[in-house]
Amino acid sequence: MSIVKKILIADDEPDILEIIQYNLQAEGFEVTTAKNGNEAIEKAKRTLPDLIILDIMMPGKTGMEVCNLLRQQPAFKNTLIIFLTALSDESTEVKGLESGADDYLTKPISPKVLVSKVNALFRRFSNDTPKVLKVGDLEIDREKYMINFKGTDIVLARKEFELLSLLAGKPGKVFLRNEILNTIWGTEVIVGDRTIDVHIRKIRQKLDLDCISTVKGVGYKFEV
Structure with a gap:
Protein backbone atom coordinates (compact mmCIF):
# COMPACT_ATOMS: atom_id res chain seq x y z
CA MET A 1 0.00 0.00 0.00
CA SER A 2 1.42 3.37 -1.01
CA ILE A 3 2.12 6.02 1.64
CA VAL A 4 -0.08 9.13 1.43
CA LYS A 5 1.99 12.21 0.63
CA LYS A 6 1.61 15.21 2.95
CA ILE A 7 1.38 18.73 1.52
CA LEU A 8 1.43 22.09 3.30
CA ILE A 9 -0.07 25.13 1.52
CA ALA A 10 0.73 28.64 2.78
CA ASP A 11 -1.16 31.60 1.29
CA ASP A 12 -2.86 34.64 2.80
CA GLU A 13 -5.81 34.42 0.38
CA PRO A 14 -8.51 32.11 1.87
CA ASP A 15 -10.16 31.41 -1.50
CA ILE A 16 -6.90 30.18 -3.02
CA LEU A 17 -6.19 28.01 0.02
CA GLU A 18 -9.64 26.43 -0.18
CA ILE A 19 -9.47 25.71 -3.93
CA ILE A 20 -5.97 24.23 -3.82
CA GLN A 21 -6.74 22.20 -0.70
CA TYR A 22 -9.90 20.75 -2.24
CA ASN A 23 -8.20 19.69 -5.48
CA LEU A 24 -5.13 18.18 -3.80
CA GLN A 25 -7.28 16.25 -1.33
CA ALA A 26 -9.37 14.97 -4.24
CA GLU A 27 -6.10 13.65 -5.70
CA GLY A 28 -5.48 11.70 -2.48
CA PHE A 29 -2.98 13.97 -0.71
CA GLU A 30 -3.10 14.84 2.99
CA VAL A 31 -3.26 18.65 3.07
CA THR A 32 -2.54 21.21 5.79
CA THR A 33 -2.97 24.97 5.30
CA ALA A 34 -1.34 28.11 6.75
CA LYS A 35 -2.40 31.76 6.40
CA ASN A 36 1.01 33.41 6.85
CA GLY A 37 4.73 32.74 6.93
CA ASN A 38 5.03 32.25 10.68
CA GLU A 39 2.17 29.76 10.73
CA ALA A 40 3.74 27.95 7.77
CA ILE A 41 6.98 27.41 9.68
CA GLU A 42 5.14 26.22 12.80
CA LYS A 43 2.97 23.75 10.86
CA ALA A 44 5.87 22.55 8.72
CA LYS A 45 7.82 21.62 11.88
CA ARG A 46 4.78 19.87 13.32
CA THR A 47 3.61 17.91 10.26
CA LEU A 48 6.90 17.44 8.33
CA PRO A 49 5.23 17.61 4.89
CA ASP A 50 6.65 15.97 1.77
CA LEU A 51 5.91 19.12 -0.25
CA ILE A 52 5.24 22.76 0.63
CA ILE A 53 3.45 25.27 -1.62
CA LEU A 54 4.38 28.84 -0.66
CA ASP A 55 3.04 32.21 -1.67
CA ILE A 56 5.86 34.77 -1.68
CA MET A 57 4.01 37.90 -0.52
CA MET A 58 2.69 36.77 2.86
CA PRO A 59 2.40 38.63 6.18
CA GLY A 60 4.77 37.74 8.99
CA LYS A 61 7.51 36.11 6.95
CA THR A 62 7.61 36.05 3.16
CA GLY A 63 7.63 32.79 1.25
CA MET A 64 11.32 33.21 0.48
CA GLU A 65 12.13 33.77 4.15
CA VAL A 66 10.19 30.64 5.04
CA CYS A 67 12.01 28.67 2.35
CA ASN A 68 15.42 29.90 3.50
CA LEU A 69 14.72 29.11 7.15
CA LEU A 70 13.42 25.62 6.43
CA ARG A 71 16.28 24.74 4.09
CA GLN A 72 18.74 25.47 6.91
CA GLN A 73 17.22 22.65 8.96
CA PRO A 74 18.18 19.00 8.25
CA ALA A 75 14.56 17.85 8.54
CA PHE A 76 13.63 19.85 5.43
CA LYS A 77 16.69 19.15 3.29
CA ASN A 78 14.72 16.87 0.96
CA THR A 79 11.30 18.50 1.32
CA LEU A 80 9.95 19.66 -2.04
CA ILE A 81 9.06 23.36 -2.16
CA ILE A 82 7.00 25.17 -4.80
CA PHE A 83 6.49 28.92 -4.98
CA LEU A 84 3.00 29.83 -6.21
CA THR A 85 2.92 33.60 -6.63
CA ALA A 86 1.61 36.52 -8.66
CA LEU A 87 5.20 37.77 -9.08
CA SER A 88 6.10 36.77 -12.63
CA ASP A 89 9.34 38.67 -13.29
CA GLU A 90 12.39 36.55 -14.13
CA SER A 91 14.62 38.05 -11.41
CA THR A 92 12.18 37.01 -8.67
CA GLU A 93 11.90 33.54 -10.19
CA VAL A 94 15.69 33.17 -10.18
CA LYS A 95 15.86 34.35 -6.55
CA GLY A 96 13.12 31.91 -5.64
CA LEU A 97 14.90 28.94 -7.15
CA GLU A 98 18.21 30.05 -5.65
CA SER A 99 16.58 30.22 -2.22
CA GLY A 100 16.01 26.48 -2.41
CA ALA A 101 12.66 26.05 -4.18
CA ASP A 102 12.17 23.13 -6.55
CA ASP A 103 9.68 24.89 -8.80
CA TYR A 104 8.21 28.34 -9.39
CA LEU A 105 4.63 28.75 -10.63
CA THR A 106 2.78 31.99 -11.31
CA LYS A 107 -0.83 32.86 -10.57
CA PRO A 108 -3.38 32.48 -11.93
CA ILE A 109 -3.02 28.74 -12.50
CA SER A 110 -5.79 26.21 -12.98
CA PRO A 111 -6.16 23.62 -10.19
CA LYS A 112 -5.70 20.80 -12.73
CA VAL A 113 -2.37 22.23 -13.89
CA LEU A 114 -1.21 22.68 -10.29
CA VAL A 115 -2.09 19.08 -9.40
CA SER A 116 -0.28 17.94 -12.54
CA LYS A 117 2.82 19.94 -11.53
CA VAL A 118 2.73 18.48 -8.02
CA ASN A 119 2.50 14.92 -9.34
CA ALA A 120 5.30 15.60 -11.83
CA LEU A 121 7.52 16.95 -9.07
CA PHE A 122 6.95 13.88 -6.91
CA ARG A 123 7.80 11.67 -9.89
CA ARG A 124 10.92 13.68 -10.72
CA PHE A 125 12.29 13.41 -7.20
CA SER A 126 11.20 9.86 -6.46
CA ASN A 127 13.74 7.68 -4.69
CA ASP A 128 14.80 5.94 -7.89
CA THR A 129 15.59 9.21 -9.67
CA PRO A 130 19.18 10.41 -9.22
CA LYS A 131 19.33 13.89 -7.70
CA VAL A 132 22.56 14.71 -9.54
CA LEU A 133 22.94 13.78 -13.19
CA LYS A 134 26.47 13.64 -14.65
CA VAL A 135 26.97 13.46 -18.39
CA GLY A 136 30.52 14.03 -19.58
CA ASP A 137 31.67 17.43 -18.27
CA LEU A 138 28.09 18.43 -17.47
CA GLU A 139 26.63 18.09 -13.98
CA ILE A 140 22.92 18.73 -13.38
CA ASP A 141 21.72 18.99 -9.79
CA ARG A 142 17.98 18.38 -10.05
CA GLU A 143 17.43 19.07 -6.37
Whole structure:
Protein backbone atom coordinates (compact mmCIF):
# COMPACT_ATOMS: atom_id res chain seq x y z
CA MET A 1 0.00 0.00 0.00
CA SER A 2 1.42 3.37 -1.01
CA ILE A 3 2.12 6.02 1.64
CA VAL A 4 -0.08 9.13 1.43
CA LYS A 5 1.99 12.21 0.63
CA LYS A 6 1.61 15.21 2.95
CA ILE A 7 1.38 18.73 1.52
CA LEU A 8 1.43 22.09 3.30
CA ILE A 9 -0.07 25.13 1.52
CA ALA A 10 0.73 28.64 2.78
CA ASP A 11 -1.16 31.60 1.29
CA ASP A 12 -2.86 34.64 2.80
CA GLU A 13 -5.81 34.42 0.38
CA PRO A 14 -8.51 32.11 1.87
CA ASP A 15 -10.16 31.41 -1.50
CA ILE A 16 -6.90 30.18 -3.02
CA LEU A 17 -6.19 28.01 0.02
CA GLU A 18 -9.64 26.43 -0.18
CA ILE A 19 -9.47 25.71 -3.93
CA ILE A 20 -5.97 24.23 -3.82
CA GLN A 21 -6.74 22.20 -0.70
CA TYR A 22 -9.90 20.75 -2.24
CA ASN A 23 -8.20 19.69 -5.48
CA LEU A 24 -5.13 18.18 -3.80
CA GLN A 25 -7.28 16.25 -1.33
CA ALA A 26 -9.37 14.97 -4.24
CA GLU A 27 -6.10 13.65 -5.70
CA GLY A 28 -5.48 11.70 -2.48
CA PHE A 29 -2.98 13.97 -0.71
CA GLU A 30 -3.10 14.84 2.99
CA VAL A 31 -3.26 18.65 3.07
CA THR A 32 -2.54 21.21 5.79
CA THR A 33 -2.97 24.97 5.30
CA ALA A 34 -1.34 28.11 6.75
CA LYS A 35 -2.40 31.76 6.40
CA ASN A 36 1.01 33.41 6.85
CA GLY A 37 4.73 32.74 6.93
CA ASN A 38 5.03 32.25 10.68
CA GLU A 39 2.17 29.76 10.73
CA ALA A 40 3.74 27.95 7.77
CA ILE A 41 6.98 27.41 9.68
CA GLU A 42 5.14 26.22 12.80
CA LYS A 43 2.97 23.75 10.86
CA ALA A 44 5.87 22.55 8.72
CA LYS A 45 7.82 21.62 11.88
CA ARG A 46 4.78 19.87 13.32
CA THR A 47 3.61 17.91 10.26
CA LEU A 48 6.90 17.44 8.33
CA PRO A 49 5.23 17.61 4.89
CA ASP A 50 6.65 15.97 1.77
CA LEU A 51 5.91 19.12 -0.25
CA ILE A 52 5.24 22.76 0.63
CA ILE A 53 3.45 25.27 -1.62
CA LEU A 54 4.38 28.84 -0.66
CA ASP A 55 3.04 32.21 -1.67
CA ILE A 56 5.86 34.77 -1.68
CA MET A 57 4.01 37.90 -0.52
CA MET A 58 2.69 36.77 2.86
CA PRO A 59 2.40 38.63 6.18
CA GLY A 60 4.77 37.74 8.99
CA LYS A 61 7.51 36.11 6.95
CA THR A 62 7.61 36.05 3.16
CA GLY A 63 7.63 32.79 1.25
CA MET A 64 11.32 33.21 0.48
CA GLU A 65 12.13 33.77 4.15
CA VAL A 66 10.19 30.64 5.04
CA CYS A 67 12.01 28.67 2.35
CA ASN A 68 15.42 29.90 3.50
CA LEU A 69 14.72 29.11 7.15
CA LEU A 70 13.42 25.62 6.43
CA ARG A 71 16.28 24.74 4.09
CA GLN A 72 18.74 25.47 6.91
CA GLN A 73 17.22 22.65 8.96
CA PRO A 74 18.18 19.00 8.25
CA ALA A 75 14.56 17.85 8.54
CA PHE A 76 13.63 19.85 5.43
CA LYS A 77 16.69 19.15 3.29
CA ASN A 78 14.72 16.87 0.96
CA THR A 79 11.30 18.50 1.32
CA LEU A 80 9.95 19.66 -2.04
CA ILE A 81 9.06 23.36 -2.16
CA ILE A 82 7.00 25.17 -4.80
CA PHE A 83 6.49 28.92 -4.98
CA LEU A 84 3.00 29.83 -6.21
CA THR A 85 2.92 33.60 -6.63
CA ALA A 86 1.61 36.52 -8.66
CA LEU A 87 5.20 37.77 -9.08
CA SER A 88 6.10 36.77 -12.63
CA ASP A 89 9.34 38.67 -13.29
CA GLU A 90 12.39 36.55 -14.13
CA SER A 91 14.62 38.05 -11.41
CA THR A 92 12.18 37.01 -8.67
CA GLU A 93 11.90 33.54 -10.19
CA VAL A 94 15.69 33.17 -10.18
CA LYS A 95 15.86 34.35 -6.55
CA GLY A 96 13.12 31.91 -5.64
CA LEU A 97 14.90 28.94 -7.15
CA GLU A 98 18.21 30.05 -5.65
CA SER A 99 16.58 30.22 -2.22
CA GLY A 100 16.01 26.48 -2.41
CA ALA A 101 12.66 26.05 -4.18
CA ASP A 102 12.17 23.13 -6.55
CA ASP A 103 9.68 24.89 -8.80
CA TYR A 104 8.21 28.34 -9.39
CA LEU A 105 4.63 28.75 -10.63
CA THR A 106 2.78 31.99 -11.31
CA LYS A 107 -0.83 32.86 -10.57
CA PRO A 108 -3.38 32.48 -11.93
CA ILE A 109 -3.02 28.74 -12.50
CA SER A 110 -5.79 26.21 -12.98
CA PRO A 111 -6.16 23.62 -10.19
CA LYS A 112 -5.70 20.80 -12.73
CA VAL A 113 -2.37 22.23 -13.89
CA LEU A 114 -1.21 22.68 -10.29
CA VAL A 115 -2.09 19.08 -9.40
CA SER A 116 -0.28 17.94 -12.54
CA LYS A 117 2.82 19.94 -11.53
CA VAL A 118 2.73 18.48 -8.02
CA ASN A 119 2.50 14.92 -9.34
CA ALA A 120 5.30 15.60 -11.83
CA LEU A 121 7.52 16.95 -9.07
CA PHE A 122 6.95 13.88 -6.91
CA ARG A 123 7.80 11.67 -9.89
CA ARG A 124 10.92 13.68 -10.72
CA PHE A 125 12.29 13.41 -7.20
CA SER A 126 11.20 9.86 -6.46
CA ASN A 127 13.74 7.68 -4.69
CA ASP A 128 14.80 5.94 -7.89
CA THR A 129 15.59 9.21 -9.67
CA PRO A 130 19.18 10.41 -9.22
CA LYS A 131 19.33 13.89 -7.70
CA VAL A 132 22.56 14.71 -9.54
CA LEU A 133 22.94 13.78 -13.19
CA LYS A 134 26.47 13.64 -14.65
CA VAL A 135 26.97 13.46 -18.39
CA GLY A 136 30.52 14.03 -19.58
CA ASP A 137 31.67 17.43 -18.27
CA LEU A 138 28.09 18.43 -17.47
CA GLU A 139 26.63 18.09 -13.98
CA ILE A 140 22.92 18.73 -13.38
CA ASP A 141 21.72 18.99 -9.79
CA ARG A 142 17.98 18.38 -10.05
CA GLU A 143 17.43 19.07 -6.37
CA LYS A 144 19.13 22.47 -6.29
CA TYR A 145 18.32 23.50 -9.88
CA MET A 146 22.03 24.04 -10.54
CA ILE A 147 24.16 23.41 -13.63
CA ASN A 148 27.92 22.98 -13.60
CA PHE A 149 29.90 22.63 -16.82
CA LYS A 150 33.66 22.01 -16.65
CA GLY A 151 33.78 23.45 -13.14
CA THR A 152 31.78 26.57 -13.97
CA ASP A 153 28.29 27.20 -12.55
CA ILE A 154 25.76 28.17 -15.21
CA VAL A 155 22.41 29.81 -14.49
CA LEU A 156 19.45 28.60 -16.55
CA ALA A 157 15.85 29.72 -16.36
CA ARG A 158 13.48 27.08 -14.97
CA LYS A 159 12.15 25.79 -18.30
CA GLU A 160 15.65 25.79 -19.79
CA PHE A 161 16.84 23.72 -16.83
CA GLU A 162 13.95 21.25 -17.14
CA LEU A 163 14.50 20.91 -20.88
CA LEU A 164 18.23 20.27 -20.54
CA SER A 165 17.61 17.82 -17.69
CA LEU A 166 15.10 15.92 -19.82
CA LEU A 167 17.37 15.62 -22.84
CA ALA A 168 20.57 14.92 -20.90
CA GLY A 169 18.80 12.26 -18.86
CA LYS A 170 18.83 9.98 -21.89
CA PRO A 171 21.82 10.84 -24.13
CA GLY A 172 21.33 9.77 -27.74
CA LYS A 173 17.56 9.44 -27.45
CA VAL A 174 15.57 11.52 -29.92
CA PHE A 175 12.80 13.37 -28.10
CA LEU A 176 9.82 14.22 -30.30
CA ARG A 177 8.56 17.78 -30.20
CA ASN A 178 5.18 16.76 -28.80
CA GLU A 179 6.92 14.67 -26.15
CA ILE A 180 9.00 17.66 -25.09
CA LEU A 181 6.02 20.01 -25.02
CA ASN A 182 3.88 17.63 -22.96
CA THR A 183 6.68 16.84 -20.49
CA ILE A 184 8.02 20.36 -19.92
CA TRP A 185 4.97 22.56 -20.48
CA GLY A 186 2.16 20.07 -19.90
CA THR A 187 -0.95 19.32 -21.90
CA GLU A 188 -2.92 22.09 -20.19
CA VAL A 189 -0.63 24.85 -21.49
CA ILE A 190 -0.72 25.89 -25.14
CA VAL A 191 2.69 26.75 -26.57
CA GLY A 192 4.10 26.43 -30.07
CA ASP A 193 7.06 24.59 -31.54
CA ARG A 194 8.90 27.89 -31.68
CA THR A 195 8.98 27.90 -27.87
CA ILE A 196 11.18 24.80 -27.87
CA ASP A 197 13.52 26.29 -30.48
CA VAL A 198 14.00 29.47 -28.45
CA HIS A 199 14.79 27.55 -25.26
CA ILE A 200 17.22 25.24 -27.08
CA ARG A 201 19.03 28.25 -28.54
CA LYS A 202 19.37 29.84 -25.09
CA ILE A 203 20.74 26.62 -23.59
CA ARG A 204 23.32 26.35 -26.39
CA GLN A 205 24.39 29.95 -25.86
CA LYS A 206 24.73 29.64 -22.09
CA LEU A 207 26.65 26.37 -22.25
CA ASP A 208 28.69 27.61 -25.19
CA LEU A 209 28.50 24.07 -26.52
CA ASP A 210 26.37 22.50 -29.22
CA CYS A 211 25.54 19.43 -27.14
CA ILE A 212 21.92 19.37 -28.31
CA SER A 213 21.42 18.19 -31.88
CA THR A 214 18.43 18.98 -34.04
CA VAL A 215 16.81 16.02 -35.78
CA LYS A 216 15.12 17.85 -38.62
CA GLY A 217 11.37 17.45 -38.68
CA VAL A 218 11.42 15.18 -35.62
CA GLY A 219 12.87 16.72 -32.47
CA TYR A 220 16.08 17.00 -30.45
CA LYS A 221 18.66 14.78 -28.79
CA PHE A 222 21.53 15.31 -26.36
CA GLU A 223 24.96 14.09 -27.38
CA VAL A 224 27.94 13.75 -25.05
